Amino acid sequence: MSPISGLPPFAPRVCDPMWFKCDVLLPFACSLFAQFVQHLGFAPFVLQAFFLFSAPVFPFNLFAFFPGGVSRPLTKDSISKNRGNMILYETHTTPGGTPFDQNANARDIVKIVVVGGYGDIGSCVVEKLIEFTSHQVTVAGRNLQKARAICSTFKGYVGALQADVENRSTLTAAFENFDLVINCAGPFFKYGANVAIAAIETRTHYIDICDDPDPIPKLFALNDAARRAGVTVVTGMGWNPGISNLAVRLGANLLDEIEHVEMAWVVGSGDAKGLAALKHTLHGVTGEVPMFKDGKQVLLPAWDDMEMVEFPAPLGELPEFLFGHPEPLTLPRAIKARNIFTRGGIDPPWNNNALRVIRSLRLTNSRGKIDTVAGIIHRVQRIFSIGGVEHSALRIDVIGKKDGQSRHLVFNMLDRIRPLTAIPCAVGAMMLLDGEIAQKGVMSPETCIDPVRFFDRISDKGVKIMREGRL
Numbered sequence: 001m002s003p004i005s006g007l008p009p010f011a012p013r014v015c016d017p018m019w020f021k022c023d024v025l026l027p028f029a030c031s032l033f034a035q036f037v038q039h040l041g042f043a044p045f046v047l048q049a050f051f052l053f054s055a056p057v058f059p060f061n062l063f064a065f066f067p068g069g070v071s072r073p074l075t076k077d078s079i080s081k082n083r084g085n086m087i088l089y090e091t092h093t094t095p096g097g098t099p100f101d102q103n104a105n106a107r108d109i110v111k112i113v114v115v116g117g118y119g120d121i122g123s124c125v126v127e128k129l130i131e132f133t134s135h136q137v138t139v140a141g142r143n144l145q146k147a148r149a150i151c152s153t154f155k156g157y158v159g160a161l162q163a164d165v166e167n168r169s170t171l172t173a174a175f176e177n178f179d180l181v182i183n184c185a186g187p188f189f190k191y192g193a194n195v196a197i198a199a200i201e202t203r204t205h206y207i208d209i210c211d212d213p214d215p216i217p218k219l220f221a222l223n224d225a226a227r228r229a230g231v232t233v234v235t236g237m238g239w240n241p242g243i244s245n246l247a248v249r250l251g252a253n254l255l256d257e258i259e260h261v262e263m264a265w266v267v268g269s270g271d272a273k274g275l276a277a278l279k280h281t282l283h284g285v286t287g288e289v290p291m292f293k294d295g296k297q298v299l300l301p302a303w304d305d306m307e308m309v310e311f312p313a314p315l316g317e318l319p320e321f322l323f324g325h326p327e328p329l330t331l332p333r334a335i336k337a338r339n340i341f342t343r344g345g346i347d348p349p350w351n352n353n354a355l356r357v358i359r360s361l362r363l364t365n366s367r368g369k370i371d372t373v374a375g376i377i378h379r380v381q382r383i384f385s386i387g388g389v390e391h392s393a394l395r396i397d398v399i400g401k402k403d404g405q406s407r408h409l410v411f412n413m414l415d416r417i418r419p420l421t422a423i424p425c426a427v428g429a430m431m432l433l434d435g436e437i438a439q440k441g442v443m444s445p446e447t448c449i450d451p452v453r454f455f456d457r458i459s460d461k462g463v464k465i466m467r468e469g470r471l
Contacts, residue, residue: 112135113139115163118143121186121238124418125184142165144160148160165185180205186211187212187279206232211240212283212326215235234448239417242424249335250411255401258335258398258400260397260398261397262341268347271390284344286302291328293339303323309345312413315347321344322343391416393414408469409469411466411467412467419462419463423458430457431453
């Protein structure tokens with residue numbers, strides 16, 4: 001595969017003849033042998049018992065060669081191209097799972113890899129992809145043991161693959177045989193655009209749930225390279241950003257002009273359980289964050305300018321503060337508005353004061369400190385949920401004019417944060433693979449997705465959005 005101009009150089013792939021013979025030709029020969037012997041009438045468990053006792057001789061999992069066994073047959077697509085780190089494309093099933101159709105044409109099988117698929121949100125994305133589609137899904141991450149463990153909990157066959165988001169050469173080796181990469185590996189301010197670069201390098205479509213503003217300039221700088229590669233890169237395909245972007249897009253379609261946009265989220269501290277979410281929160285309340293004010297990009301103090309915002313019951317009215325998110329950077333590219341602000345808050349509200357104290361002690365002014373503090377909070381997170389509810393909510397206010405009259409549209413939603421994020425991501429993936437997102441290049445949801453169609457689809461999947469305001 002020829003390199004794509006405009007991308008940073010990658011570490012060269014290494015492959016020597018001995019590795020190819022041991023890790024490719026030998027497994028392939030064993031696969032043919034296993035299937036031939038089964039054809040003669042030997043029960044799979046007899047062969048598996050044989051290989052169990054001979055396993056120490058072989059550097060790979062021979063169980064993978066049995067169609068009815070623990071894993072599906074090994075193919076060329078199943079082999080990591082990282083020398084010295086061969087990883088089988090393993091699959092697992094639970095009762096009720098649908099067996100892999102081995103007679104299907106491999107070229108007709110849509111293959112999706114979810115990076116960070118064993119995390120709090122990523123695992124829910126995998127779950128929804130299995131529920132909504134018949135596509136072949138693989139969990140990828142730097143910890144292969146965690147990937148294998150989560151695979152065994154899903155209904156249906158799910159692959160496990162090792163790939164390190166901080167080592168782009170391992171990402172390019174992993175992505176070559178997939179149709180779509182879904183990046184759920186956070187925090188995004190830490191890992192930047194590595195996964196997107198690897199997807200473009202391998203000409204693989206890409207979606208992420210990036211909720212930090214930091215990688216956005218780097219991602220959009222890849223636009224020309226993505227177009228040359230014929231790749232679609234959609235960033236911010238979750239709830240906030242994601243649902244928030246498309247609610248603003250819908251509001252812009254309904255009104256003649258937009259003056260002011262306010263997006264406010266609240267997370268129940270007992271609802272968000274992921275370590276990456278904690279790191280994202282600590283980062284988002286630190287320093288200055290991008291907003292769009294008076295028609296231009298500005299930086300304003302984070303966790304400042306408190307406003308009381310009314311959310312659906314049982315949350316009610318809660319304090320909200322300026323918080324770093326991508327929407328003030330992406331929405332002005334497609335929607336003309338004077339002001340675009342993003343705010344955030346935690347329920348119970350005393351958590352907001354705790355964050356302010358942590359920040360004032362300068363415990364969030366470096367990535368190392370954020371990692372340490374987030375790790376401590378994560379271990380005692382139940383304490384922070386005292387007095388709160390296990391729900392999260394999102395409110396989008398779009399203020400503008402219709403037929404010369406002032407109008408104020410409000411979009412509200414309330415649910416658990418995992419489905420609120422995973423369902424839009426899975427639906428976005430389905431729309432891309434179904435050809436409903438045809439553009440190539442780097443884009444955010446409001447520039448490439450029909451909001452009415454999108455909200456119809458996520459409503460069918462259980463995410464309900466309430467709209468208030470007269471047109």
